[in-house]
Amino acid sequence: MALSAEQVQAVALLARLRLTDEELAVMTGQLNKIVEYVEQLHEVDTKDVEPLAHPLPISNVFREDRLRPSLPRDVALRNAPDTDGEFFLVPPVLD
Amino acid sequence: MATSTEATPYTIVIGLEVHVQLLTETKLFCGCRNRFGDPPNTNVCPICLGMPGVLPVMNQKAFQLALRAAVALNCQIARFTKWDRKNYYYPDLPKNYQISQYDLPFSHDGYLEIPTADGGTKRVGIIRVHLEEDAGKLLHAERGGKSQVDLNRAGTPLLEIVTKPDMNSPAEARTFLEELRLLLRYLEVSDCNMQEGSLRCDANINLHVQHNGQTVATPIVEVKNMNSFKAVEAAMAYEARRQYEEWLRTGAKLGEVPKETRGWDENRAVTVSQRRKEEASDYRYFPEPDLVPVVVSEQMLQEVRSQIGEFPAQRRLRLAAEYGIPEYDARVIVELGKAFADYFEQFARGLENPKNASNWMLQDVQRTLNAKGWTIEQFPVRPEKLADLVSRIERREINTHAAREVFAEMIESGRDPGAIIAERGLTMVSDEQQLKAIVDQVLDENPKVLEDFKKKKGKKRKQVAGFVRGLIMRQTKGRADAALVERLVNEALVARTGVPLE
Numbered sequence A: 001m002a003l004s005a006e007q008v009q010a011v012a013l014l015a016r017l018r019l020t021d022e023e024l025a026v027m028t029g030q031l032n033k034i035v036e037y038v039e040q041l042h043e044v045d046t047k048d049v050e051p052l053a054h055p056l057p058i059s060n061v062f063r064e065d066r067l068r069p070s071l072p073r074d075v076a077l078r079n080a081p082d083t084d085g086e087f088f089l090v091p092p093v094l095d
Numbered sequence B: 001m002a003t004s005t006e007a008t009p010y011t012i013v014i015g016l017e018v019h020v021q022l023l024t025e026t027k028l029f030c031g032c033r034n035r036f037g038d039p040p041n042t043n044v045c046p047i048c049l050g051m052p053g054v055l056p057v058m059n060q061k062a063f064q065l066a067l068r069a070a071v072a073l074n075c076q077i078a079r080f081t082k083w084d085r086k087n088y089y090y091p092d093l094p095k096n097y098q099i100s101q102y103d104l105p106f107s108h109d110g111y112l113e114i115p116t117a118d119g120g121t122k123r124v125g126i127i128r129v130h131l132e133e134d135a136g137k138l139l140h141a142e143r144g145g146k147s148q149v150d151l152n153r154a155g156t157p158l159l160e161i162v163t164k165p166d167m168n169s170p171a172e173a174r175t176f177l178e179e180l181r182l183l184l185r186y187l188e189v190s191d192c193n194m195q196e197g198s199l200r201c202d203a204n205i206n207l208h209v210q211h212n213g214q215t216v217a218t219p220i221v222e223v224k225n226m227n228s229f230k231a232v233e234a235a236m237a238y239e240a241r242r243q244y245e246e247w248l249r250t251g252a253k254l255g256e257v258p259k260e261t262r263g264w265d266e267n268r269a270v271t272v273s274q275r276r277k278e279e280a281s282d283y284r285y286f287p288e289p290d291l292v293p294v295v296v297s298e299q300m301l302q303e304v305r306s307q308i309g310e311f312p313a314q315r316r317l318r319l320a321a322e323y324g325i326p327e328y329d330a331r332v333i334v335e336l337g338k339a340f341a342d343y344f345e346q347f348a349r350g351l352e353n354p355k356n357a358s359n360w361m362l363q364d365v366q367r368t369l370n371a372k373g374w375t376i377e378q379f380p381v382r383p384e385k386l387a388d389l390v391s392r393i394e395r396r397e398i399n400t401h402a403a404r405e406v407f408a409e410m411i412e413s414g415r416d417p418g419a420i421i422a423e424r425g426l427t428m429v430s431d432e433q434q435l436k437a438i439v440d441q442v443l444d445e446n447p448k449v450l451e452d453f454k455k456k457k458g459k460k461r462k463q464v465a466g467f468v469r470g471l472i473m474r475q476t477k478g479r480a481d482a483a484l485v486e487r488l489v490n491e492a493l494v495a496r497t498g499v500p501l502e
C-alpha cells in the first residue's frame, strides 16, 4: 500500500500542518517508508491471535472517587500564551 | 404523553443522542472536583489540563454509575471494554483528543420503555451507552475580542446514550427524555439538569413520506442547541414541517445531499442551517495507551443489579397505590432520587395519613435541602423523628405553626420534638372553655371589632373574623387549635352582634 500525496495532504490538514510542495514530497516519501516497514507485520500469521487492546497484561485499574487538590489558578494559567487572570484566552472561534 | 391527532402523509422518525454528566465527586481521570458553577479554572490539574507526561486513572465510581445506567437501560454489558482517543482540535479540548469509547463500548443494545398516549407503553431501542470525558467550556468573544476558556468541566465524566430512530413524534421524543431523566435521577447517576448542561441532547430527524404508494425517506438532519425538553419538542415539530415543505419543493431523498446540521433558535422558534458535512469527520480513533481495559466480572454486575433494586416507574406506581398519595407527589418524590423516596417511606409509615408525609417532604424538607444545599442523606432529622413530630399534629397535640418552630429547632439542635415542645410550652391549646374565655376577653377589649363586623358585608365581614382569630393566636402565642378558634370566634361574633357570618 502506497500513500498518495493527496492522502498525506489530508493527514497534514487534520494535524493542522501546512506543508509546502517540497515538504509534501519529502513527507510522502518518508511516510511511505514507515508504512512499508510496518507492513512487514503482514508476514506473521495472526489467524489464531486475539486482537490486543493494550500491551500490558493488566486490567481494571481504578482510583477511588476522592478529591485531590487542584492547582492554584495562577499556577494553572502561568504557561498560557494569553490569560485575563481567570480564563485562558484564545483567538475568536468561528463555528 | 405522545399525541398524534393530525393526519399527515408522512411518518416522523427521530433518534436522540443524549449526554449526561455523572454525579461523582471528582473528574473521570483525576482528583479535581466535578462541580458546576465554581469560579473558572479552579478545578484543574496537570492531568485535566493535558500536560505532557501525566497519567489518567479511571474513577471507579464513574464506571459503576455508568454500569448502573446501562443495566437500568436493559443494555448488554460488554465483558471487555476499552477506551480510545478521538482526535480533533478545539480550544476547549486541551489534549487535542477526547478519551472516549469507539469500537468496544461498555454496553450496547438496550431499551427504555416509555408511556404512550393511549395508556400503553412503547420500547425505544438504545444502540449504545459509553463512558467518555467532557470538554471544557468556551465562552465566545464579543465581536473582535478574544474567547475565554474555562477548563473546570474538562475531564468530567460523561455518559453518551444513543437511541435507535424509534420515536415517531415530537411528543414521544420529549416523553423519552422525561423517562430517561426520571430513571437517571432516581438511580443517582445524574441530576439531568438541562439548564446547567448536565443533560444535553441532539436529535436526528427525517420523514418517511408516502408518495405514489411508496415510502420515501427524506435526508436526515441533525438538530443541535436545544436547551429544554420543551425546546426538543418544539424543534422536532418545526423540523418535521420544514422537511415536508422542502421535500414538496425539491423532492430530495436520503443519500442525495450531504448530511445537514441545524441549530434550534429559541427566540425565533426555527432551526437554522449550520453546515453540511461534505465528508465524514475523521477523528483518527486509536486505542488510548494510557488506560488499561476493564473486564466486567459477574460479581461487578451482581453488585450493580443489587444497587438498582426497584425501578422508578414501578416505585412511582407503588407509592401512589400503597400510601394513597397523588400520582404527582409520587412522581416528584421518585424523581428526587432513591434516598429521598426511602426517607419518604420511613416517614410515611410513622403517620396516620401518609399524605402529610408527602406534603412535609415536598414543602418543608425540600425547602430546607434547597436552602442549605444538602442532599437528603445530609439532612440531620431522621425520618422516625420527623414522623414523631408530624404525628403530633395528627393527634392535635400541636398545631402546624408550632410544628414548624419545632422543625426548625430539630434541624439546628437534633433534639427530640417532645423535649422541644415541653420546653417551649408549644402544646396546643384545645380546651374549649379556656379558649372561649380568651375569645370573650379579646372581644371585650376590642369593641370596635363588633361595630366593624356589623357594618361590613360579605368578604369584608369575614375579614373581621380573621382579624379576631389573629388576636387570639397572638394571645396564645400561636398555640391555639386553629379550627376550634375559628368556630368559637364565629359563634361569639354572631351572638354578640346579631348579624350572620355572611
Ligand SMILES: [Zn+2]
Pocket (backbone or CB within 6 Å): B027, B030, B031, B032, B043, B044, B045, B046, B047, B048, B049, B155
Ligand atoms: Zn484535574
